[in-house]
Every structure is written in structure tokens, then in C-alpha cells.
């Protein structure tokens with residue numbers, strides 16, 4: 122049983138939904154990444170998606186595009202990302218998936234990549250520009266190194282397609298909430314609910330997680346009614362940018378605010394204390 | 396596991412790439428976010444239906460004849476031939492197409508698909524602005540909304556084309572991220588498409604992008620090669636030349652003229668790619684200096700660093716200033732069927748001068764790259780095959796749009 126499977130099993134036993142958070146490695150600075158991951162841990166994150174920066178991130182809206190460019194300006198390499206994942210792993214048991222685009226993975230070499238990711242304590246991979254049809258080159262190596270391989274579905278995916286994606290995925294199935302980029306505005310219409318209900322019915326082998334455009338606890342609750350949990354990326358990136366570039370409180374306060382931000386996403390605003 | 400470099404058997408009898416899944420050997424495919432998968436499936440199905448549909452074919456032929464001005468001439472370049480002293484050189488005059496370049500063959504075909512598929516919003520990327528103009532043109536002609544993504548640097552160096560697009564009612568959206576050139580314009584167009592998959596048709600401007608685009612764009616440009624065959628038969632008494640030369644950015648004009656000759660082993664095929672300031676400096680020589688990888692939805696050669704980050708290309712010619720190349724060219728390079736030559740900015744400018752002075756044809760800077768490899772090819776051909784050897788070069792576009800750049804450099 123993978124670390125991710127255990128996490129979902131535990132949550133299921135407690136009848137709770139999962140919260141996954143996305144953070145670009147090396148953003149806002151390389152030094153901040155590991156402390157930020159621990160801050161997310163303290164904020165009760167259930168699993169982490171660590172973004173591998175790429176020069177041409179096609180599915181991303183502005184926040185993650187900018188975060189990726191900023192990490193690359195700092196000279197972040199794949200080895201750095203593995204090193205930071207490993208540093209986090211020595212002190213935490215929270216599942217970590219690497220999320221990014223396929224070209225840097227190909228350049229690193231698929232076998233080497235899977236081996237080194239696994240050695241760093243990484244639990245799985247999400248590559249949005251590698252659809253199941255093109256993924257044969259990766260499935261064997263990922264399986265050999267016990268890496269879960271998460272594929273995505275979208276509102277315009279057919280029923281057959283959703284079933285096929287479920288078939289190919291391990292870890293979970295990632296339901297993109299909107300026909301749009303990361304950080305898009307959520308669709309406020311019942312269409313989203315219909316889509317997620319359909320996905321819930323069709324995805325039988327894996328947990329179903331919803332992401333893209335979720336900014337608040339209310340968004341998260343609304344969408345994860347039909348799923349096993351939710352994923353937040355751009356909203357976290359935006360909050361980090363505000364703290365680092367504009368508000369600039371002492372480092373300790375930045376990190377505790379990020380923990381609080383994560384907790385608010387999961388539980389909503391704390392009840393006012395008398 | 397397939398090795399993108401070596402696993403590319405070339406069918407010697409009859410060329411049939413791509414396969415059903417859009418792969419040219421190990422290149423091509425469709426590496427796209429999930430949202431685009433159903434959209435591409437819809438496009439594949441539509442293309443499959445219409446490509447053999449008599450009405451579609453007749454309408455395509457009609458527009459090419461009555462609107463684009465086809466067939467374009469195959470001009471014998473007597474003074475250029477004499478000046479070089481080698482094989483007999485012909486220019487396939489795509490510069491005489493409506494809008495001034497080959498690009499419109501493809502935009503006519505794609506707008507016909509788009510309207511049949513019920514899409515009423517067109518997006519496109521452009522570098523030199525020729526594809527943007529060709530797209531704006533067909534959108535005006537067919538009465539469809541048109542949005543063109545163009546890098547800020549290209550808007551600057553191809554002003555004339557920006558004005559043309561706007562005059563025809565297109566909205567030109569300036570892209571200010573990254574290199575501010577064709578690569579970023581393409582990324583932004585794809586992001587628009589991901590955000591509007593239902594009503595929007597993306598008219599891609601070259602044999603790049605996810606399957607089925609490289610095949611569709613090539614097929615719409617094949618008319619360049621099929622006309623060349625017929626015209627050669629008339630003037631030379633044989634359908635096949637000894638060699639063909641074309642410039643390669645994404646590679647659409649080259650695929651258009653090469654494709655009908657791929658099975659004719661006696662026909663040498665030569666592509667000219669942009670070597671910018673030289674192969675050791677800033678360049679866009681993807682096939683000479685790149686390595687296999689995935690960009691903008693397809694596996695092909697790319698300019699990339701050790702980490703697999705895409706590098707910025709450089710070429711004086713905006714239409715060749717791109718760090719990738721069509722997957723079919725990657726395949727034809729590896730199989731050895733086509734030979735690719737790097738050509739520097741300076742050599743291209745010499746090519747502009749030579750064709751202007753000897754033939755009274757001012758070529759686009761892109762086209763001038765193909766022009767620059769002619770002297771050596773013509774002399775070698777004459778040596779190998781005699782003075783009757785025939786060399787055709789694809790004169791993909793005219794140089795009006797480049798006059799500012801040319802004037803500052805020549």
C-alpha cells in the first residue's frame with residue numbers, strides 16, 4: 122500500500138475529505154520551500170503537490186506561470202527539487218507528488234527520474250501534458266519504483282474517457298473543475314455539480330480529487346461534496362506572494378500565516394473566541 | 396522503452412506517416428492537457444470525414460483558384476541560374492499567393508473545417524505575421540471572429556502585418572511574457588484554447604502542435620508539391636526535379652512541397668533552418684543543434700538546456716524564430732530522407748540581395764534562407780548529374796513585410 126493509499130484509507134475511515142496543496146519548488150525562493158512544506162504540514166495538509174518549474178507551463182494561469190518563472194530565475198534544477206523533497210521526507214510522513222510538465226522528465230531520463238524521485242521519498246507523479254495515450258513510456262518505470270501515476274479528467278471528458286483514465290491512474294484521479302487554466306474563476310452553475318457527480322459515479326478504482334480554481338473553504342466544501350477531497354494551488358501561491366513581496370512580516374509570522382491559511386481552507390474561519 | 400532518436404524505420408516503398416495515433420516514428424503524438432483531448436478527437440473525426448468529401452474538396456479547390464490565385468507559377472530563374480553556374484533553378488512562386496505567402500493554403504483549409512464544425516471564434520499565433528494575416532484574411536472572408544496572439548518583439552519588427560490584420564478586423568493580442576516572440580504567442584494561443592474549448596477553433600500556422608495538426612497543415616499545403624510536379628512535366632518533360640530546397644521554421648512550406656516527392660528516391664530534399672548569428676551563438680537551428688523533447692503538444696527536436704527547459708531561439712527572421720520544429724521534419728531528419736542546412740542571418744540577407752538583383756523577386760527573410768543554400772546545391776547537382784539537372788526552390792513568401800529589417804542590414 123502506498124503512502125498515498127494509506128492517507129486516503131485513514132481519511133476514509135474517519136469519514137473526512139482530503140486536502141492537497143500545490144507549491145512550486147523554489148518559489149518564492151529556494152530556501153523557503155522546505156520551511157513552507159513544513160508550514161503546510163502544520164496546517165493539516167493531507168498530501169502535497171510539489172511543482173517542478175518549467176519554462177512553458179501550458180495549463181497554468183498567471184500565478185503558477187509566474188511562480189515557475191521565478192523559481193527558474195533562481196536556477197532551480199531537478200536535482201534541487203529532489204533534494205528538497207528528501208529534506209522534507211526525513212521529517213514528515215505526508216505524501217508528496219511531483220507535478221509538472223513532461224519535457225524536463227524526459228530530459229532527466231525516465232528511468233533515472235523515477236529512481237531518484239523514489240529515493241527522495243516522492244510518492245507519485247502528475248504530468249498534465251502527458252495524457253494516458255502517451256504515457257506507456259512512463260508507466261513501467263513508475264510502477265517499478267512504486268510511484269503513483271495520477272491522470273486527469275476534465276468537464277468535457279466523455280464517460281468512456283473517465284473510465285479509461287480511472288483504469289490507468291494509481292493514487293487518485295484528478296478532476297479538473299473548469300474548462301480553463303489553473304487559477305481560473307470557478308463555474309458557479311450546476312454544470313460543475315453534474316460533472317462531478319458523473320465523475321463520482323464513473324471513477325470506481327481510485328479516490329477522486331477536484332482542483333483548479335478553488336480559492337476558499339466555501340469553494341472547497343461546495344466541490345468536494347461529490348469527491349474525496351480537493352486541491353488548492355494558485356490561491357496558496359498568491360497568498361505566499363502577498364506575504365513575501367508586499368506584507369513582509371518576519372519569517373516566522375509568514376510561515377505561521379501559511380499554516381493558518383491551510384487550516385482555514387480545510388476548516389473554514391475559526392469561530393470567534395469569547 | 397522507445398528511443399526517440401533511433402527507433403524510426405523509414406518505409407522505403409510507400410510513405411504513410413503519421414500512424415493512426417499521429418506518430419511519425421517516435422515523434423509527434425498529442426501531449427496536451429486533458430481538456431484538449433476531446434477537442435482534438437473532434438477535429439480528427441471532422442478531418443477524416445471532410446478530407447475525402449467531394450464537396451469539401453471542390454470548395455477547397457475553388458477558393459485556392461479563385462481567391463488565393465492558384466496555381467502559382469513555377470518560374471524559371473535564368474539569370475540566377477547563369478549567375479550561379481550549375482543546375483537549372485526554378486522558383487515555386489508562393490510569394491504570389493494572395494496575402495504574399497504560402498500560409499493561406501492552410502488557413503483556407505482550416506477555416507473550412509472550423510465553419511463545418513460550427514466554431515465561430517478563431518484564434519491563431521503568429522511570428523512574422525504572415526500566418527496572422529492569412530488567418531485574419533480568411534476570417535474576414537468567412538465572417539468569423541478572429542484573435543491573433545503575437546509577441547511584443549514581433550509586433551515591433553513586423554508592424555506592416557499588424558496593421559493589415561487590424562484592418563481586416565482581427566484583434567491582435569500582444570504577448571509580453573518570456574521571449575515575446577513566436578514561442579510565447581503559441582503558448583498563449585494554447586491557453587486561450589484550453590479556456591474556450593467549445594466555441595473556439597485554433598488555426599495553427601505550421602506543421603507543429605498535437606496530432607492531427609502536423610498532418611492537416613501538411614495536407615493543405617501539398618498542393619504546392621503536386622502543382623510543381625505537373626508544371627515540371629510541362630516545362631521539363633519530367634515530373635521530378637533532381638532536388639528541392641525550402642526553408643524550415645515550423646516546416647509547413649517545406650512539407651507542402653516535399654511531401655508529394657517523398658517516395659521519389661532520386662529527388663534530393665533540402666531544408667534550410669535559421670542559424671541566426673551562427674551555431675555557436677544565438678540561433679534557431681533546432682535540427683542541427685536541438686534534441687528530442689516535448690513542446691506545444693508534440694515530440695520533436697527542441698532547443699533546450701540540460702534541465703529540459705526550453706531555450707530562446709534567435710533569428711532575424713521572425714517566422715523562423717522558434718525553438719521547435721514540426722515532428723515530421725524530426726522524423727525525416729533521422730531517417731536521412733531530408734538534409735537540413737543551417738543558414739545564418741547574414742547568409743539569408745545575401746540571399747535576399749541575390750534573388751532581388753538577378754530575378755527581380757524580393758523574398759521574405761524566411762524564404763531567403765532557402766535561397767542561400769542554392770548556389771552550393773546547384774553546383775553540386777550539375778557536377779553529379781550534369782548541366783540538365785533541375786533544382787526547385789520554394790519561394791514561400793515575398794519580402795515587403797521585411798523591408799525595414801532589410802533596409803537596416805543591407
Ligand SMILES: Cc1ncc(COP(=O)(O)O)c(C=O)c1O
Nearest residue numbers: 525601644645646647648714792
Ligand atoms: C514567407 C514565409 N516562409 C516560411 C515561413 C516559415 O514557416 P514554415 O516553416 O511553416 O513554412 C514563414 C513564417 O512566418 C513565412 O512567412
